[in-house]
Structure formats: structure tokens, C-alpha cells
Amino acid sequence: MTAHRPVLAVIGAGPAGLAGALAAAARGVRVVLVDSAAEAGGQFYRQPARGLGARRPQALHHQWRTWERLRTGLDTHLAAARVTHLSDRHVWCVERQSDGLTVHALIGPEQEESVAVHADGVLLATGGYEKVLPFPGWTLPGVVTAGGAQALLKGGLVLPGRTAVVAGTGPLLLPVATGLAAAGAQVVALVESAGPADFTRRARTWAGAPTKLAEGAVYAARLLRHRVAVTLRHAVLEAHGTERLESVTVAALDPEGRPVPGTERRVVCDTLAVGHGLLPHTDLAEGLGCRLDGPGVSVDDEQRTDVPGVWAAGETTGIGGSALSLAEGHIAGRSAAARLTGTVPDPREWAPAARARTGLRSFFAALDAAYAARPARWTEQVTDETVVCRCEEVTAGAVREAVGTLGAGDLRTVKLLTRAGMGWCQGRMCEPGVAGVAGCALTPARRSLARPVPLGVLAAPADPSTPQ
Amino acid sequence: MVVGAGMVGAACALYAARAGLDVILVDRGPVAGGTTGAGEGNLLVSDKEPGPELQLALLSAKLWGELAQEMGAAVEYEPKGGLVVASTPASLTALAELAAGQRAAGVSAVRVGADQLHELEPYLARGLAGGVLYPQDAQVMPTLAAAHLVRASGARLQTGRTVVQVLLDTAGAVRGVRTDRGDILAPAVVNAAGTWGSEVAALAGVRLPVLPRRGFVLVTEPLPRRVRHKVYAADYVADVASDSAALQTSPVVEGTAAGPVLIGASRERVGFDRSFSLPVVRALAAGATRLFPFLEQVRAMRTYLGFRPYLPDHLPAVGPDPRVPGLFHACGHEGAGIGLATGTGHLIAQTLTGRRPELDLAPFRPDRFDRADPLDRFAEEAPPWIP
Ligand SMILES: Cc1cc2nc3c(=O)[nH]c(=O)nc-3n(C[C@H](O)[C@H](O)[C@H](O)COP(=O)(O)OP(=O)(O)OC[C@H]3O[C@@H](n4cnc5c(N)ncnc54)[C@H](O)[C@@H]3O)c2cc1C
């Protein structure tokens, strides 16, 4: 290798990417931080766009102090030119080459031109995306994803509606409901399909994670203060409205997850925020040929993937909240700094982060099991007429026909036969729903292009730049 | 008993059932889970030189036309015709010679002057030398086609079941197959296992050297119809017939019923390597934008790849295996298995029912590699010091 300082490209400027960038930059590595958003922060510390004049953005975040430390650290490294931040860059492919890796990114928002960054190592910190399961009426205007509602609140400070129901399953529903309420919406119900028994059964894990419990308690207190009625083991069965959302039907679920007849009630609302948890973003890792472990990228104790020179940290490796992303990012950054400068890292140096990682991983594994236990029978509510893939307007009936009479047995064949998941979002939105209705496993989609790329960009490669 | 529910197995099942046989179709995955679900659905006569493959293509094109009467819309059959263009006078001359030979073999091939190209394809690049229009070229959606042919056959479909052995009686004749979920007895077994046809042949103790040839396809965002025919550059024909292991990309550009434009496909012999190759995809994009400059602004949404099943002489194996009574082969169709499926299924059904096949099957004999030049062995197992 030449005398140049090794370059680590960090993709994603959320908690994991920032922690990784800071750890590596402090240890002699040039960092290029590439992110699709206009500002650093990722999903959790998503910044209100400048110029919108948010007076107290901290009111929308807790853990504001962690963010301030990350922000200050980033500013210091930026000023010292140890870190370059390429914002508004949408990475569509990371290419393996004999002498390193090249990151190809489209320049936003038009995404018509591409830049290439050559690096010695890459840290994938691309986070996760929301899982939404279909139900009758879910395509009505006024129905938004839980994360979408939160992003609107944090990024644009727009209040999506006035009377809101928050529904689905998973820990995200809590901050979304309190966030909406704090911003002035009337949250008439938080409808969670998991039941109390799902949580009490795992009491031992909760006892081992007091800070996380405290966080839950804070949310509970906030919900009380905003008079948000929380109903456990209930689900929204249907959204109603002609032009846009007018009301939803909510019902209790039996222990099997089926709605209990006679418990249905109508709740009037103009906004429904639904979410069923998050899934890791793995497109870039899959294009590189990294092994997956379940839905996330598989990594070792140093956060290395099985592809040489490629690390992964944060929710791209599995869903676990911002604190876990910070710990993983930190470890990845330190490992990369050592490995890229030709030394073997000593894991004892990051022992505190490794301990946090172990604790948080087991906490989230238990949380995941608690929430996953519930929406078992949701597909029975999906009528044949319900559109499951919005881009290609494929109904649940068409998916069922592909399985029932045309011999599809896996998600890929269902997609080929129905075109579900073939549209603009490439199945990112509908895949869990389509797999559920088809009754087959949610298998990795092998998306080799992480973003749609103009053919002209593909045909005329950009010259890779190495930061000076 | 047909092994493999890809396009070829589906067609064998359909024509065998229509010939009065009771058919069981077994696949270790779902319908079209192999190469059929990973390629395009061009039904081409234009890319074939005169010879046995072209005869099979012409028979198949006729049969596809008949099937389209029954289920054309369901399988997205479009008799849109192919347009082969030449960029230089020299390549136009070569193309015209090929077309003349094809015409003599029964293909309709119409010369198109440089000034007429844009009447056929308004968005085509300027400055091309001319072309040939092939009205018999058509297209289907392969996965839909396989699924609907299976359904129409009424065959008993058993997916998720792997054939692990071909059962032979004491005289060495087929009596069925062993699967991971029990035996299935049948007096005739058709090997329609595509790229894995060599493995199924080996389960019956015979050699059939089917090998993979990788291909990538690029898929664009959905567009209003701007590409009317299947359009490709004249060098494509040379690529198809090529023996080289190196990468070849002279893409066929076509619109689909669903809106996206398909650009495919590359050809490389790299074994079963599934990793994404940006240089290959770049070459496809470059070839397509040279033909249709408007595509530069159009976005590629995804790519997919598959492994074409090929035999060393680039002809499929179709017909009974003289080495094992009761064993039939229908595999090794390389980049034309969708197009050639109907003719193959029809010929297999004729031989299964003891009738005289409509085409001479000698060029497709499955045991032809046994009789091959002994030097072939060396060609296949190149010594390690040869790069
Ligand atoms: C609605 C909502 C509420 C939440 N509330 C809480 C909470 O209260 N407490 C808590 O602990 N956690 C919460 N979380 C979870 C928290 O946001 C995540 O755990 C954390 O952000 C994960 O960090 P990360 O760095 O792994 O990924 P992210 O923060 O998701 O960052 C990934 C970054 O990568 C970028 N990126 C992705 N793909 C590309 C690409 N191809 N090219 C360029 N850039 C790309 C993204 O733009 C993003 O900036 C919430 C999440 C959501 C969605």
C-alpha cells in the first residue's frame, strides 16, 4: 500500500455510521461519510431541515445530549478534514475491486448524476425500514406508516392530521404516539396487537435491562399525560372512508390472534399511523455478496462481514434501537481503523461497548419475540380485494391464485406470476405483506441495485475520486 | 413422469397429457423456480442459423401461435416481430446473407432500408445502415407461460420434491424415480431439469454434459410503449453461436406488456457464480443506449441473473436415451429454452407414444457426446496449467 492514509467509506450517517466515523477518524483513518439525507442524524436524530426555523428541536428528541456529543465530534473532525460528509448522496452500488472498493452514489434530489468514491474499507450503516402489513383500506389517504408520521414530525415539522390512531405492533408505536400528541394531535387510541402476557412472560429479561425499562416507563407516563388510551391485544381490522380516511374498526384479539366477534367498534379519526416493526436494509450488502443472518447482515465480534474490507453496524445487522447502533458503530470504527492501518485490534479496548452490545442484543431479542408473538392471524383479515402491492396494484386474491392454482411456492415465483413487488419500491414496502398472504417465507430479495439508476449513468462510469 | 417444472418440463407435460398420457410433474422447487424464472421470454427464429435448431424453432413458433389462441393473454404472448439492425454496411451485408439462408429454410425475413427503420421504431438511433424484420419473432412471459401450461396440462404437480435416484429394473430399464419423499413409479421418465440435466442423467447412470452459461438482464422502470419490436444489433447472432467463455453483451431491447423495457442478456461462462457484476451490467446499458438513446434518462430498477443450460455443440438433447430404455431427455436449450419448449414438448410426446417424431431427432441425440471425438475429453478437462 502507498503512503496515503487509508480511507473508510461510511454509508449512513445515523447513530451507527456516526459512531463508526468518529471512532475511525480519531485513529488515523480518512473517513468519507455518505448519506442520502441533507443532514447527519439518521432516523433517530433526524434533523429538521434548515430554514424551517425549529426553535426547540430537542423537544422532539430524548437523548438529546448524546446527539450533541456526536454532532460536536463530527464538526471537529470535519474542520480538521479527517471526515468528509457527502450529504444527499444515494448509494446505489458498492463494487468490489482488486485494490479496494468503490462506492457509487447518485446526487440528490434529481439523482441523475453519479459520483464514485474509492475506499480501502466500507462500513455499511444503512439502518432499517418499516414493515407494514396490509389490511382492507390501508391505501386510503390519511393512512401513514408510523415512521412516516415520525419523520414528518422530525424532518418537516408538519402535523399530519388532527385526530390520530396509532396502531400495529412494536416499541416504535410508543414514541410515535407521544410525538404526535406532543405536537398537538389528538391521539384517540394506541392499538397494540401484542398482549400483556407476551411481556410478563419475559419478566426476567426486562429485569436485566433497567435503563430500557425506565425508558418504557417514561413513555407510559407521557401517554397518560396526553390521555392516550392504550389498548393491548387489539388490532385495526379495517380503515374506512371514501375520499380519505374517516374512521377505523378496532377489535379485540383472542389468544390465537383472531378478532373476537362482537368486540368491533368504530373509531373516528383522520390519521392512522400503522407500523409492524422494522426490517434491516441489506441491499448494498447483498450486492456485495455478504452473507445474511436471518433478515440482517451477518457480522463477527468486530462487526466485520464475511466480505474482506466490509464492516456492518446498526440496524442493517438487526433491529435494536439507537443505543445498540451506537455501540456497534463504535466497535466497527475501531476495528476498521486498526485493520486498515495493518494492525490487529485488541477487543479489550472496546469492552464497555461490547458489554452494552451484548445486553441490548438480548433485550431486543426478547422484545422482538414478545411483539412477534401476536399478529399471527392477520392474513385472515386481508380480503381478496385488498391491494397488497400498491406500486403494481396487485390484490391479495391474485397472490392467493398464484399459490393455489399456479404452483408458486416461494416469494420469488409469487412476484414473477403477479408482479407484486416489481414496481417503484421494488418490494421494500409490500414484501412482508405479500409473503404473509402467500403463506411463504420472507426470503432476501437480492436487490443488486439499491436505487433506480439511469441507464446513461450505468453506460458511462464516473471516475473514482479519492479524498485528498 | 417429468422431472423439472420449468418451461420445458411444462411443455412436455402439456403435450404428453394431450397425447393421452397420465403425467406426474415433479420439481424440487416451485414452478419456474429454475432458469425459466430468471430469463426473458423471446421466442426467436431470427437469431438462428439454418440447421436443426432453426427447424425446431420454426416448429415451436407454429405451436406457440396455436397455444396463444387458448391462453395468449394469460401468458402475455405478443407476436410483435423482431428487428435486427446493422450499424455498418459490412455488418448489413453479413446480416443480409444470414437472412437469405434463413429465408430458404422457411423463415420470413424482410429487408428494411436505413430510411425505413424509423417507421418501424421511431426512437431508434440515427445513422444505422439498415436491418431485417422477422415477423415470426414473438414473446411470452416465461413464468406465467410455465405456470399456465402446467395448469392446462392437468398433470399432477408435485413441487418441493427432489428426485434423488432414477430407479431401474434388472434389465436396466426405467421403472420410476426415488424422491426425498418416497418413490414414484412410472415406465417413462423425462429429464427436463435444465441446467441440472447432467445431474439427473447421472442419477440414471448416463453422461450428459449440460453446463451453465451465466446471463444478466436489466429491467427498467415502466414506460409507455416506445420500443415496439424486439430490437437487437446484428452482432448478437455471432454472440449466441459463440464458443467463447468470455463475456459477450449485445443486448436485445424490448418492451413488455407490463411496461418495463428488458435489456438482455449477457453471456459468460463462469460456472454457477451468482455474484453481481457491475461491468457486465454497464455493458448491457451501453449497448441498449447505443440502439435507443432515449434510454439514457430511463432508470434501471433491477437486474436478475440466470444460468442457461448448454451442451458443448449448443444444441439441446431431445428424445429417448438409447442407453437406458424408458429415459427421455428434454434439456440443454441454452438461451432459447422458452422459445424451443413447445416443439420439444411436442416431439417428446410423439416419441413417448411411439409415433414418428415430426423432426429428425438425430442431431439432438442425448448419447451424441459418447461418440464424440476423444479429444473432446481434453477440451473439457483442461490441464490446470492452462489459464
Ligand atoms: C419512527 C421511529 C421512532 C423511533 N424511536 C426510537 C426511540 O424512541 N428510541 C430508540 O432507541 N430508537 C428509536 N428508533 C429507532 C432508531 O431510529 C434506530 O434504532 C436508529 O436510528 C438506528 O440507527 P442506524 O444508524 O442503525 O440507522 P439509521 O438511523 O436508520 O441511519 C441509516 C442512515 O443511512 C442512510 N442510508 C440508507 N441507505 C442508504 C443509501 N443507499 N445511500 C445513502 N444513505 C443511505 C439513511 O438515510 C440514514 O440516514 C425509532 C425509529 C423510528 C423509525
Ligand SMILES: Cc1cc2nc3c(=O)[nH]c(=O)nc-3n(C[C@H](O)[C@H](O)[C@H](O)COP(=O)(O)OP(=O)(O)OC[C@H]3O[C@@H](n4cnc5c(N)ncnc54)[C@H](O)[C@@H]3O)c2cc1C
Ligand atoms: C438471462 C437469460 C435470458 C434468457 N432469455 C431467453 C429468451 O429470451 N428466450 C428463450 O427462449 N430463452 C431464454 N433463456 C433461456 C431459458 O431461460 C432456458 O433455456 C429455459 O428456461 C430452460 O428451461 P428448462 O425448463 O429446461 O429449465 P429450468 O427452468 O431450469 O427448469 C429445470 C427445473 O428442474 C428442476 N430440477 C433440477 N434438478 C431436479 C431434481 N433432482 N429433482 C427435481 N427437480 C429438479 C429445477 O428445480 C428446475 O425448476 C434465457 C436465459 C437466461 C439466463
